[in-house]
Amino acid sequence: MSCMRKVILLLVLLPLASIFARTDASASNDRLLLATTTSLYDSGLLEVLIPPFEKLFNLKVDVVSVGTGKAFRLARNGDVDILLVHNPTAERRFIKSGYGINRREVMYNDFVIVGPPTDPAGIKGSEDITEALKRIIRSGSTFISRGDESGTHKKEKELWAKAGVDPASGRYMETGQGMGLTLRIADEKRGYTLVDRGTYLAFRDKIGLVVVYEKDPLLLNPYSVIAVNPARYPHVNYVLAMAFIGWITSPEAQKIIGGYRRADENLFHPSAIKEQPARK
Amino acid sequence: MEYLWQGLIKALKLIVSLDREVFGIVLLSLRVSVTAIVLSALVGMPLGVLVGLRRFPGKRLFVTIVNTLMALPTVVVGLLVYTMLSHRGPLGVLGLLFTPAAMITAQSILVLPLVVGLTIVGITGVDPTVRKTAVSLGANELQAALAVVMEARYVLLAAIIAAFGRAIAEVGAAMMVGGNIKGSTRVITTAIALETGKGEFELAFALGIVLLSVAALINTALYKLQAGVR
Numbered sequence: 306m307s308c309m310r311k312v313i314l315l316l317v318l319l320p321l322a323s324i325f326a327r328t329d330a331s332a333s334n335d336r337l338l339l340a341t342t343t344s345l346y347d348s349g350l351l352e353v354l355i356p357p358f359e360k361l362f363n364l365k366v367d368v369v370s371v372g373t374g375k376a377f378r379l380a381r382n383g384d385v386d387i388l389l390v391h392n393p394t395a396e397r398r399f400i401k402s403g404y405g406i407n408r409r410e411v412m413y414n415d416f417v418i419v420g421p422p423t424d425p426a427g428i429k430g431s432e433d434i435t436e437a438l439k440r441i442i443r444s445g446s447t448f449i450s451r452g453d454e455s456g457t458h459k460k461e462k463e464l465w466a467k468a469g470v471d472p473a474s475g476r477y478m479e480t481g482q483g484m485g486l487t488l489r490i491a492d493e494k495r496g497y498t499l500v501d502r503g504t505y506l507a508f509r510d511k512i513g514l515v516v517v518y519e520k521d522p523l524l525l526n527p528y529s530v531i532a533v534n535p536a537r538y539p540h541v542n543y544v545l546a547m548a549f550i551g552w553i554t555s556p557e558a559q560k561i562i563g564g565y566r567r568a569d570e571n572l573f574h575p576s577a578i579k580e581q582p583a584r585k
Numbered sequence: 586m587e588y589l590w591q592g593l594i595k596a597l598k599l600i601v602s603l604d605r606e607v608f609g610i611v612l613l614s615l616r617v618s619v620t621a622i623v624l625s626a627l628v629g630m631p632l633g634v635l636v637g638l639r640r641f642p643g644k645r646l647f648v649t650i651v652n653t654l655m656a657l658p659t660v661v662v663g664l665l666v667y668t669m670l671s672h673r674g675p676l677g678v679l680g681l682l683f684t685p686a687a688m689i690t691a692q693s694i695l696v697l698p699l700v701v702g703l704t705i706v707g708i709t710g711v712d713p714t715v716r717k718t719a720v721s722l723g724a725n726e727l728q729a730a731l732a733v734v735m736e737a738r739y740v741l742l743a744a745i746i747a748a749f750g751r752a753i754a755e756v757g758a759a760m761m762v763g764g765n766i767k768g769s770t771r772v773i774t775t776a777i778a779l780e781t782g783k784g785e786f787e788l789a790f791a792l793g794i795v796l797l798s799v800a801a802l803i804n805t806a807l808y809k810l811q812a813g814v815r
């Protein structure tokens with residue numbers, strides 16, 4: 306019995322001690338909390354982009370990868386220091402309402418429409434993306450949507466609005482899942498879906514879907530970095546956030562972005578450095 | 586189907602090679618869930634014993650509420666704790682969001698109803714003569730209660746095992762308040778969710794097998810403990 310008592314005492318004390326030990330470290334000032342989207346995180350780019358920054362400033366960047374909607378929500382509550390996201394409309398709203406400051410464009414990649422190799426809706430060779438989307442609905446083909454208010458889903462809704470068709474009038478399914486699982490579902494259902502090129506390349510060998518429409522200017526997917534406004538939340542790590550913005554828009558980081566490849570293709574195109582920065 | 590097989594091979598490789606990242610993830614999972622279980626047992630078991638032994642008005646309502654709370658969705662618990670710990674929430678100044686402490690808090694809340702509810706079941710199931718006999722032999726209130734607890738120890742252990750299973754297997758709360766931060770708050774289940782999202786089904790399966798192995802180890806230890814108390 307006495308042996309068991311000791312075990313129980315240890316079980317109680319050890320974890321309690323570890324909680325408090327942990328609390329101190331996490332509140333330190335050399336930790337930058339970055340919220341980003343799952344599609345970017347899953348691409349693996351941050352794993353080569355962040356370590357040099359951590360080394361340069363001798364700090365730790367903690368990355369929270371969530372859907373775009375949740376990333377904005379976390380930032381609006383002051384729970385992260387900086388955002389790296391891809392939805393210009395939501396970004397502008399975020400800044401206009403005073404939560405964000407110092408937005409800089411970092412890079413872009415693009416969205417593509419993938420579907421079965423047989424292309425039952427015949428969208429290959431459509432004049433533009435709106436025409437392609439209309440053909441999918443009119444032909445009665447299945448379109449699989451993320452349906453989760455992610456950056457990709459918001460982009461998709463913008464495209465439907467531009468095309469002037471109500472997708473619900475066709476065979477339209479919302480998965481409410483991440484991009485990877487949505488691709489799997491589209492594959493199983495032999496449907497079309499909108500996907501960022503990076504995620505598609507990561508999944509290309511595992512699914513039977515191919516790119517059926519790409520390269521429309523409307524399909525560009527720009528990523529921006531935004532600091533959480535310290536006027537709104539004095540506790541945020543603003544100095545480090547600005548250091549990160551400086552780093553990710555620097556020639557060194559932009560070179561890393563441009564050189565990052567997966568499946569023998571460049572995933573991102575750096576866009577921060579311009580001879581003539583745009584006037585706001 | 587083939588990724589099931591490949592997942593098994595990968596799991597063996599991960600376990601044998603003691604992959605450092607996986608090792609850290611497993612340790613954190615254990616630390617978070619074991620601490621949560623200990624905390625909720627410290628609160629839940631005395632409460633369950635008290636409720637189980639006493640009669641009081643509203644007891645049936647209390648038990649119904651506890652049993653209902655066993656169905657608490659993990660994401661809802663995550664949201665609740667997030668709301669408290671967010672910088673906009675009442676406990677925001679503590680800066681606990683996205684730390685293991687936040688995950689421990691969430692999992693403690695998650696399993697508390699399970700611990701309380703099963704303790705009540707265990708205590709209620711003990712033959713009432715046990716307590717009466719103890720009292721007739723001169724035991725005071727506390728000693729009589731201890732006699733009942735000892736009688737109910739198998740069910741109490743089952744409560745711990747069930748609570749541990751729920752805690753270590755849950756992903757919603759850990760993801761919401763931990764943030765799945767690499768090297769800091771990533772546990773086995775959030776890693777599984779991440780790898781599944783990335784399409785790394787083999788690795789996700791492998792991690793699932795690792796989780797089950799860890800659970801098997803813990804349950805064996807608890808079983809030994811039970812045999813020791815007999």
